[in-house]
Amino acid sequence: MKSSPGDGRRPQRADARDNRDRLLQAARAEFDEQGPHASLNKIAQRAGVGPGTLYRHFPNVHALLVAIIGGDVEVLCAQGRELLEHPSPDEALRIWLRAIARHATAMRGLVATEMIAQPTTETSTALAACHQAIHATGTALLGRAQHHGNAPAQLDIADLLMLTNAIAWASEQTPADAGLLDRLLALINTGVPYPHHHESRK
Amino acid sequence: MKSSPGDGRRPQRADARDNRDRLLQAARAEFDEQGPHASLNKIAQRAGVGPGTLYRHFPNVHALLVAIIGGDVEVLCAQGRELLEHPSPDEALRIWLRAIARHATAMRGLVATEMIAQPTTETSTALAACHQAIHATGTALLGRAQHHGNAPAQLDIADLLMLTNAIAWASEQTPADAGLLDRLLALINTGVPYPHHHESRK
DNA sequence: CTAGAGTACGGAGAACTTCTCCGCTTATCA
DNA sequence: TGATAAGCGGAGAAGTTCTCCGTACTCTAG
Incomplete structure (x- = not known):
């Protein structure tokens, strides 16, 4: 072909x-x-x-969207590489994920769907490249946070990106609530305490 | 009218x-x-x-969807009320959120969009009722988890529902990954450790 | 500067979609 | 059993995505 x-x-x-x-x-x-x-x-x-x-x-629409976000991905990855120098690996990861979420929100969910969707389908090579770039940058940031920060070892970058985009999607659905994005991002940082926690707060 | x-x-x-x-x-x-x-x-x-x-x-499509999910909401709320008797308040909340997520996934995102979207817009009264029912049930479950479990006091049920639906949405986007839903739900339970944590894992 | 080759343009229109209108049918109730 | 109003459903309007192909233009070679 x-x-x-x-x-x-x-x-x-x-x-x-x-x-x-x-x-x-x-x-x-x-x-x-x-x-x-x-x-x-x-x-x-x-x-x-x-x-x-x-x-x-x-x-098709797909190709148009991929072309649009291609440049943005470039910028996000560059920012990610800079963040590898950030004094706090955890904070660096957090900042980068927020940047991704904000970008996805600005693109009104188009990005969320396109950027993270599994590349197994017959997506264009351009999309695969975007996906690859984001994934690689995320892996680097997460790896540093895992080795030198507090990120748990079993945490998967793909899941983390997926979750970030899900949050971006949610905050698009309710544009009236401007603070939602950051509240949800904070929520996944602290986490909803798991029932198997060993300390009680009382 | x-x-x-x-x-x-x-x-x-x-x-x-x-x-x-x-x-x-x-x-x-x-x-x-x-x-x-x-x-x-x-x-x-x-x-x-x-x-x-x-x-x-x-x-319109909206009305059709609302009619479809109306019955499901009923079931979910009934399940929620039963879960108020569950020995572990935290676990009860977790189970209920998972049920919501699984239902939303089965409905292929339709529910996610419709059920959680802010009722400020001119949505139908039926949708408002669904929203209200889910919200009330969630408030009860979360309240119990906050008073008798490990859920943080500042946690908002609306945010939690939003996050749950976001996860359901994400797991629909990648139907190939069957385990994604539960992995992401687990992820928000443990949380991505925040840089301000006091203990180090080393 | 000119001419030929072939690239790129853009409107007409095909195949879908959601949603409306209105004459006809049919269930209901006295 | 009729009168009456509620309900039906096809034709079609207005919108969408996407294709085809004759025309017009740009580029390059001479």
């Missing part, structure tokens, strides 16, 4: 590249305003191109 | 009641098979009625 033009590869012709950039910009704006149910037709219209052009550049 | 027939009120005529029941059954089956994107047309077809009939009984 030959590579399709929507796979993240940039086209050669200048007008095509312009259109692609304008589409991405329009899509970002439209998703921002309309939420996940933004119409692709409207995105094309906003970018000043026909629907056909949109679908040649991005074969 | 007079009460619409889709509000959960059962119609008087026998044929209408039959149709309503068959629609609910068909909807449940269709959502089970097709997931959240099931076509309402197909549901009507499956029930052997026209689309008009479906939309007279349930003005």
Whole structure:
């Protein structure tokens, strides 16, 4: 199978590249305003191109979303690498997870679904790369927190990322409650005490 | 505004009641098979009625979902009341939250969105009732766990329910990983150790 | 600067979706 | 048994995603 033009590869012709950039910009704006149910037709219209052009550049919504979040993933991973120098490994992990959650929230759940979804399905290579990058960065941060911090050894980064995205999703569902994201993140940090705890609080 | 027939009120005529029941059954089956994107047309077809009939009984997808989950909420709350007699208040809370999560997962996220969403918007009274029932049962269970168990006093039941549903949502997104739901639930029970913990594990 | 090759455009439209309207049917009750 | 109102369901409006293909433009070679 030959590579399709929507796979993240940039086209050669200048007008095509312009259109692609304008589409991405329009899509970002439209998703921002309309939420996940933004119409692709409207995105094309906003970018000043026909629907056909949109679908040649991005074969489906999936490809469009992956293209949008690709850059963000880059930024998040860079931030994660910086956080490896943070004095507190635990705090570093916490900060990074919060950054991911905030980003996912800003993207209105699109990211949550796309970024963490298991790469076993026939997702694009671009998505797999995003997934891989986040996963690798998280592994590094978690590993440090496990060796030099208080993170439990059996903790799995995939689960942790999943949980973080779930929280981001939840906080999107209730945009009225601005503090929800941080409250839930704090909740998973402290945890709901397990019945098998040995100390009693009374 | 007079009460619409889709509000959960059962119609008087026998044929209408039959149709309503068959629609609910068909909807449940269709959502089970097709997931959240099931076509309402197909549901009507499956029930052997026209689309008009479906939309007279349930003005929109929302109403249909609320009708479907209404009965389940009843069951969950009954189970919650039984759990108030459970010897371990903490364990009781844990079991109930797991039941909610499993139910939400079975309903493929429909419930998650509908049941927990803030009732400030113009949701139907039936949905508000569901929300209220779950909330009340949760408050009772959490209260007991706070007074006689290890649950922290500042813990909010709304947050806890939200988190539980978020986890249910996440585990639907990755149906391939059957153990995910329980792993994530366990994760919020133990919690990711906070950097301000006083004891070190070394 | 020009011409040819081939890339990219964008509208028309196919195949779906949700949801509405309204003439006809049929259950109910006196 | 009729009168009456409640209920039915298909046609279709308005929206969506996505495809096809004739036209127009950009790029490169000469």
